[in-house]
Amino acid sequence: MERPILLFVLVHLNNQIVPREQARVDPFDRGFLMGDGVYEGLRAFDGRIVAMDYHVERLRDGLKALSIDYDAERMVPLTDRLLEANGLRDAFVYWQISRGAPGPGKQVRTRVPDGEMTPTVFGFASPACSLKEARTLQGRAAVTVQDPRWKLGQIKSISLLGSVLCAMQADDADADDAIIVNNGLVAEGTASNVAIAIDGPRGTRIVTPSLESTPILAGVTRRLLLEAMPEIENRPVRVEELMSAREVMVTGSLTMVTAITVLNGRPVGDGRPGPIAKRMLDTLLDVIHQEHAARSGA
Numbered sequence: 001m002e003r004p005i006l007l008f009v010l011v012h013l014n015n016q017i018v019p020r021e022q023a024r025v026d027p028f029d030r031g032f033l034m035g036d037g038v039y040e041g042l043r044a045f046d047g048r049i050v051a052m053d054y055h056v057e058r059l060r061d062g063l064k065a066l067s068i069d070y071d072a073e074r075m076v077p078l079t080d081r082l083l084e085a086n087g088l089r090d091a092f093v094y095w096q097i098s099r100g101a102p103g104p105g106k107q108v109r110t111r112v113p114d115g116e117m118t119p120t121v122f123g124f125a126s127p128a129c130s131l132k133e134a135r136t137l138q139g140r141a142a143v144t145v146q147d148p149r150w151k152l153g154q155i156k157s158i159s160l161l162g163s164v165l166c167a168m169q170a171d172d173a174d175a176d177d178a179i180i181v182n183n184g185l186v187a188e189g190t191a192s193n194v195a196i197a198i199d200g201p202r203g204t205r206i207v208t209p210s211l212e213s214t215p216i217l218a219g220v221t222r223r224l225l226l227e228a229m230p231e232i233e234n235r236p237v238r239v240e241e242l243m244s245a246r247e248v249m250v251t252g253s254l255t256m257v258t259a260i261t262v263l264n265g266r267p268v269g270d271g272r273p274g275p276i277a278k279r280m281l282d283t284l285l286d287v288i289h290q291e292h293a294a295r296s297g298a
Protein backbone atom coordinates (compact mmCIF):
# COMPACT_ATOMS: atom_id res chain seq x y z
CA MET A 1 0.00 0.00 0.00
CA GLU A 2 1.18 3.48 -0.77
CA ARG A 3 2.75 4.97 2.33
CA PRO A 4 3.96 8.51 3.02
CA ILE A 5 7.68 9.02 2.74
CA LEU A 6 9.71 11.80 4.29
CA LEU A 7 10.21 13.94 1.21
CA PHE A 8 8.44 16.95 2.67
CA VAL A 9 10.47 19.91 3.80
CA LEU A 10 8.06 22.16 5.63
CA VAL A 11 5.81 21.04 8.46
CA HIS A 12 3.13 22.83 10.45
CA LEU A 13 3.66 23.18 14.18
CA ASN A 14 1.39 25.36 16.31
CA ASN A 15 0.46 27.85 13.61
CA GLN A 16 3.90 28.06 12.10
CA ILE A 17 5.24 26.53 8.94
CA VAL A 18 8.82 25.53 9.66
CA PRO A 19 11.47 23.17 8.26
CA ARG A 20 11.17 19.79 9.94
CA GLU A 21 14.56 20.28 11.63
CA GLN A 22 13.28 23.39 13.41
CA ALA A 23 10.02 21.84 14.63
CA ARG A 24 10.41 21.23 18.37
CA VAL A 25 7.82 19.77 20.73
CA ASP A 26 7.95 19.96 24.54
CA PRO A 27 9.05 16.50 25.79
CA PHE A 28 6.33 16.75 28.44
CA ASP A 29 3.70 16.97 25.72
CA ARG A 30 1.03 14.41 26.61
CA GLY A 31 0.92 13.25 23.00
CA PHE A 32 4.58 12.22 23.25
CA LEU A 33 4.44 10.82 26.80
CA MET A 34 1.00 9.24 26.83
CA GLY A 35 -0.42 9.09 23.33
CA ASP A 36 -3.01 11.60 24.53
CA GLY A 37 -4.30 12.94 21.22
CA VAL A 38 -6.06 12.28 17.94
CA TYR A 39 -5.07 12.46 14.30
CA GLU A 40 -6.49 12.62 10.78
CA GLY A 41 -5.09 11.35 7.49
CA LEU A 42 -6.32 13.25 4.44
CA ARG A 43 -5.89 12.72 0.74
CA ALA A 44 -5.40 15.61 -1.65
CA PHE A 45 -5.87 15.21 -5.38
CA ASP A 46 -5.01 18.23 -7.50
CA GLY A 47 -4.90 20.45 -4.41
CA ARG A 48 -8.33 19.44 -3.07
CA ILE A 49 -9.01 17.24 -0.07
CA VAL A 50 -11.36 14.31 -0.55
CA ALA A 51 -14.44 14.61 1.72
CA MET A 52 -12.90 17.26 3.96
CA ASP A 53 -16.21 17.80 5.77
CA TYR A 54 -16.25 14.14 6.87
CA HIS A 55 -12.69 14.41 8.16
CA VAL A 56 -13.58 17.58 10.07
CA GLU A 57 -16.60 15.81 11.55
CA ARG A 58 -14.53 12.81 12.66
CA LEU A 59 -11.80 15.04 14.12
CA ARG A 60 -14.44 17.06 15.98
CA ASP A 61 -15.94 13.85 17.42
CA GLY A 62 -12.49 12.62 18.48
CA LEU A 63 -11.54 15.91 20.14
CA LYS A 64 -14.87 15.92 21.95
CA ALA A 65 -14.34 12.35 23.18
CA LEU A 66 -10.98 13.43 24.64
CA SER A 67 -12.32 16.80 25.91
CA ILE A 68 -9.63 18.65 23.96
CA ASP A 69 -10.71 22.19 23.21
CA TYR A 70 -9.70 22.81 19.61
CA ASP A 71 -11.78 23.89 16.62
CA ALA A 72 -11.62 21.04 14.09
CA GLU A 73 -12.64 23.46 11.28
CA ARG A 74 -9.20 25.03 11.48
CA MET A 75 -7.84 21.97 9.70
CA VAL A 76 -9.38 23.32 6.45
CA PRO A 77 -7.33 26.52 5.94
CA LEU A 78 -4.28 25.01 7.62
CA THR A 79 -4.31 22.18 5.08
CA ASP A 80 -4.38 24.61 2.15
CA ARG A 81 -1.49 26.51 3.69
CA LEU A 82 0.55 23.37 4.26
CA LEU A 83 0.02 22.10 0.70
CA GLU A 84 0.87 25.49 -0.76
CA ALA A 85 4.01 25.89 1.38
CA ASN A 86 5.26 22.54 0.13
CA GLY A 87 4.16 23.11 -3.47
CA LEU A 88 2.11 19.89 -3.38
CA ARG A 89 -1.17 19.12 -5.15
CA ASP A 90 -1.32 15.32 -4.98
CA ALA A 91 -0.51 14.48 -1.39
CA PHE A 92 -1.19 12.69 1.84
CA VAL A 93 -1.79 15.17 4.67
CA TYR A 94 -1.43 14.25 8.34
CA TRP A 95 -2.78 16.27 11.27
CA GLN A 96 -2.23 15.46 14.90
CA ILE A 97 -3.70 17.31 17.84
CA SER A 98 -2.44 16.33 21.25
CA ARG A 99 -3.64 17.71 24.56
CA GLY A 100 -0.38 19.66 24.95
CA ALA A 101 2.09 20.01 27.81
CA PRO A 102 1.32 21.04 31.41
CA GLY A 103 2.36 24.61 32.17
CA PRO A 104 4.99 25.69 34.75
CA GLY A 105 4.19 24.55 38.28
CA LYS A 106 1.78 21.90 37.04
CA GLN A 107 2.15 18.16 37.50
CA VAL A 108 3.46 16.14 34.57
CA ARG A 109 2.26 12.69 33.50
CA THR A 110 -0.78 12.70 35.76
CA ARG A 111 -3.52 10.59 34.25
CA VAL A 112 -6.01 13.39 34.79
CA PRO A 113 -4.59 16.46 33.04
CA ASP A 114 -3.40 19.08 35.56
CA GLY A 115 -5.01 22.33 34.47
CA GLU A 116 -5.69 23.87 31.10
CA MET A 117 -3.25 23.16 28.30
CA THR A 118 -2.80 24.52 24.83
CA PRO A 119 -3.19 21.69 22.33
CA THR A 120 -0.16 20.91 20.21
CA VAL A 121 -1.05 20.94 16.52
CA PHE A 122 1.30 19.22 14.10
CA GLY A 123 0.82 18.58 10.40
CA PHE A 124 2.82 17.40 7.43
CA ALA A 125 2.15 16.72 3.77
CA SER A 126 3.96 14.20 1.61
CA PRO A 127 3.67 13.51 -2.11
CA ALA A 128 1.25 10.82 -3.29
CA CYS A 129 0.03 9.61 -6.68
CA SER A 130 -2.32 11.57 -8.92
CA LEU A 131 -5.98 10.71 -9.53
CA LYS A 132 -4.99 9.32 -12.93
CA GLU A 133 -2.35 7.07 -11.39
CA ALA A 134 -4.82 5.97 -8.71
CA ARG A 135 -6.90 4.27 -11.43
CA THR A 136 -4.62 1.23 -11.36
CA LEU A 137 -6.09 -1.39 -9.07
CA GLN A 138 -3.40 -2.83 -6.80
CA GLY A 139 -3.30 -6.35 -5.35
CA ARG A 140 -1.70 -7.08 -1.98
CA ALA A 141 -1.09 -9.97 0.43
CA ALA A 142 -2.56 -9.98 3.93
CA VAL A 143 -2.67 -12.26 6.94
CA THR A 144 -5.32 -12.42 9.64
CA VAL A 145 -4.20 -11.42 13.14
CA GLN A 146 -6.07 -11.30 16.45
CA ASP A 147 -7.08 -7.81 17.56
CA PRO A 148 -4.89 -6.69 20.49
CA ARG A 149 -6.30 -3.13 20.46
CA TRP A 150 -8.57 -1.18 22.77
CA LYS A 151 -12.36 -1.00 22.59
CA LEU A 152 -12.71 2.60 21.42
CA GLY A 153 -11.83 1.93 17.79
CA GLN A 154 -13.95 4.87 16.58
CA ILE A 155 -11.47 7.30 18.12
CA LYS A 156 -8.61 7.98 15.73
CA SER A 157 -6.16 7.82 18.59
CA ILE A 158 -2.46 8.56 18.10
CA SER A 159 -1.78 5.56 20.39
CA LEU A 160 -1.17 3.14 17.55
CA LEU A 161 0.80 0.46 19.39
CA GLY A 162 -1.79 -2.27 18.79
CA SER A 163 -1.85 -1.44 15.11
CA VAL A 164 1.96 -1.34 14.94
CA LEU A 165 2.15 -4.82 16.47
CA CYS A 166 -0.43 -6.15 13.98
CA ALA A 167 1.51 -4.67 11.06
CA MET A 168 4.78 -6.12 12.36
CA GLN A 169 3.15 -9.53 12.68
CA ALA A 170 2.05 -9.24 9.04
CA ASP A 171 5.53 -8.18 7.98
CA ASP A 172 7.05 -11.17 9.81
CA ALA A 173 4.69 -13.36 7.76
CA ASP A 174 5.92 -11.65 4.55
CA ALA A 175 2.51 -10.07 3.99
CA ASP A 176 1.79 -6.44 3.11
CA ASP A 177 -0.82 -5.92 5.80
CA ALA A 178 -2.89 -7.53 8.51
CA ILE A 179 -6.62 -8.08 8.51
CA ILE A 180 -7.52 -7.76 12.15
CA VAL A 181 -10.10 -10.17 13.56
CA ASN A 182 -11.86 -9.96 16.90
CA ASN A 183 -13.85 -12.77 18.54
CA GLY A 184 -14.45 -14.51 15.23
CA LEU A 185 -15.51 -11.28 13.50
CA VAL A 186 -13.63 -9.33 10.85
CA ALA A 187 -12.57 -5.88 12.08
CA GLU A 188 -10.35 -3.87 9.71
CA GLY A 189 -6.86 -3.48 8.27
CA THR A 190 -4.15 -1.67 10.22
CA ALA A 191 -4.95 1.56 8.31
CA SER A 192 -8.00 0.59 6.28
CA ASN A 193 -11.50 -0.84 6.43
CA VAL A 194 -12.38 -4.20 4.91
CA ALA A 195 -15.06 -5.29 2.45
CA ILE A 196 -15.62 -8.74 0.99
CA ALA A 197 -17.51 -10.14 -1.99
CA ILE A 198 -19.30 -13.40 -1.29
CA ASP A 199 -21.43 -15.69 -3.41
CA GLY A 200 -25.01 -16.26 -2.31
CA PRO A 201 -28.19 -17.74 -3.81
CA ARG A 202 -29.06 -14.31 -5.25
CA GLY A 203 -25.63 -13.67 -6.77
CA THR A 204 -22.55 -11.88 -5.46
CA ARG A 205 -22.98 -9.65 -2.42
CA ILE A 206 -20.60 -7.06 -1.03
CA VAL A 207 -20.36 -6.86 2.73
CA THR A 208 -18.44 -4.59 5.11
CA PRO A 209 -18.19 -4.98 8.90
CA SER A 210 -20.63 -2.66 10.70
CA LEU A 211 -19.30 -0.12 13.18
CA GLU A 212 -21.27 -1.77 15.98
CA SER A 213 -20.01 -5.30 15.28
CA THR A 214 -16.50 -4.84 16.65
CA PRO A 215 -14.39 -1.76 17.46
CA ILE A 216 -13.33 -0.24 14.13
CA LEU A 217 -12.75 3.21 12.71
CA ALA A 218 -15.56 4.88 10.79
CA GLY A 219 -13.41 5.29 7.68
CA VAL A 220 -14.22 8.21 5.42
CA THR A 221 -13.59 6.05 2.35
CA ARG A 222 -15.90 3.36 3.72
CA ARG A 223 -18.56 6.03 4.28
CA LEU A 224 -18.21 7.41 0.73
CA LEU A 225 -18.51 3.90 -0.70
CA LEU A 226 -21.53 2.99 1.44
CA GLU A 227 -23.26 6.19 0.25
CA ALA A 228 -22.44 5.58 -3.41
CA MET A 229 -23.11 1.83 -3.39
CA PRO A 230 -26.25 1.15 -1.33
CA GLU A 231 -25.96 -2.50 -2.29
CA ILE A 232 -23.04 -2.89 0.14
CA GLU A 233 -24.32 -4.72 3.21
CA ASN A 234 -23.25 -3.16 6.50
CA ARG A 235 -23.30 -5.91 9.14
CA PRO A 236 -21.06 -8.17 11.26
CA VAL A 237 -18.76 -10.26 9.05
CA ARG A 238 -17.61 -13.66 10.24
CA VAL A 239 -14.04 -14.81 9.70
CA GLU A 240 -15.34 -17.87 7.78
CA GLU A 241 -17.01 -15.49 5.32
CA LEU A 242 -13.69 -13.68 4.86
CA MET A 243 -11.81 -16.93 4.32
CA SER A 244 -14.27 -18.15 1.68
CA ALA A 245 -14.79 -14.76 0.00
CA ARG A 246 -14.55 -14.49 -3.76
CA GLU A 247 -12.86 -11.10 -3.34
CA VAL A 248 -11.40 -9.18 -0.39
CA MET A 249 -10.87 -5.42 -0.50
CA VAL A 250 -9.37 -2.85 1.86
CA THR A 251 -10.37 0.82 1.68
CA GLY A 252 -8.82 4.00 3.03
CA SER A 253 -7.77 7.54 2.19
CA LEU A 254 -4.35 6.37 1.03
CA THR A 255 -5.27 2.80 0.21
CA MET A 256 -8.25 3.92 -1.93
CA VAL A 257 -9.63 0.48 -2.86
CA THR A 258 -6.96 -2.20 -2.89
CA ALA A 259 -7.59 -5.86 -3.60
CA ILE A 260 -6.28 -8.46 -1.19
CA THR A 261 -5.26 -11.18 -3.59
CA VAL A 262 -3.44 -13.45 -1.15
CA LEU A 263 -4.82 -14.18 2.32
CA ASN A 264 -2.88 -16.28 4.82
CA GLY A 265 -0.65 -17.48 1.99
CA ARG A 266 -3.55 -18.68 -0.20
CA PRO A 267 -4.96 -16.96 -3.30
CA VAL A 268 -8.26 -15.14 -2.90
CA GLY A 269 -10.47 -16.23 -5.83
CA ASP A 270 -8.13 -16.56 -8.81
CA GLY A 271 -5.41 -14.61 -6.99
CA ARG A 272 -5.87 -11.45 -9.06
CA PRO A 273 -7.72 -8.19 -8.37
CA GLY A 274 -11.33 -8.90 -9.32
CA PRO A 275 -14.32 -7.09 -10.82
CA ILE A 276 -15.92 -6.05 -7.52
CA ALA A 277 -12.69 -4.39 -6.37
CA LYS A 278 -12.53 -2.64 -9.75
CA ARG A 279 -16.14 -1.50 -9.45
CA MET A 280 -15.53 -0.15 -5.96
CA LEU A 281 -12.38 1.69 -7.05
CA ASP A 282 -14.13 3.17 -10.10
CA THR A 283 -17.06 4.26 -7.93
CA LEU A 284 -14.71 5.94 -5.45
CA LEU A 285 -12.88 7.73 -8.26
CA ASP A 286 -16.25 8.91 -9.66
CA VAL A 287 -17.25 10.26 -6.25
CA ILE A 288 -13.94 12.15 -6.01
CA HIS A 289 -14.34 13.52 -9.56
CA GLN A 290 -17.89 14.65 -8.83
CA GLU A 291 -16.85 16.33 -5.60
CA HIS A 292 -14.07 18.18 -7.45
CA ALA A 293 -16.39 19.21 -10.27
CA ALA A 294 -19.02 20.47 -7.79
CA ARG A 295 -16.42 22.55 -5.97
CA SER A 296 -14.88 23.95 -9.16
CA GLY A 297 -18.33 25.02 -10.32
CA ALA A 298 -19.15 26.64 -6.97
Ligand SMILES: Cc1ncc(COP(=O)(O)O)c(C=O)c1O
Pocket residue numbers: 041188189190191192193216217218219220221222251252253254
Ligand atom coordinates in the same frame (compact mmCIF):
# COMPACT_ATOMS: atom_id res chain seq x y z
C1 LIG B 1 -7.67 1.59 11.72
C2 LIG B 1 -8.13 2.29 10.48
N1 LIG B 1 -9.26 1.87 9.88
C3 LIG B 1 -9.71 2.44 8.76
C4 LIG B 1 -9.02 3.48 8.15
C5 LIG B 1 -9.56 4.09 6.88
O1 LIG B 1 -10.07 5.36 7.16
P1 LIG B 1 -10.19 6.48 6.04
O2 LIG B 1 -10.99 5.91 4.93
O3 LIG B 1 -10.87 7.61 6.74
O4 LIG B 1 -8.79 6.83 5.62
C6 LIG B 1 -7.84 3.96 8.75
C7 LIG B 1 -7.09 5.05 8.16
O5 LIG B 1 -6.03 5.43 8.60
C8 LIG B 1 -7.39 3.35 9.94
O6 LIG B 1 -6.27 3.76 10.56
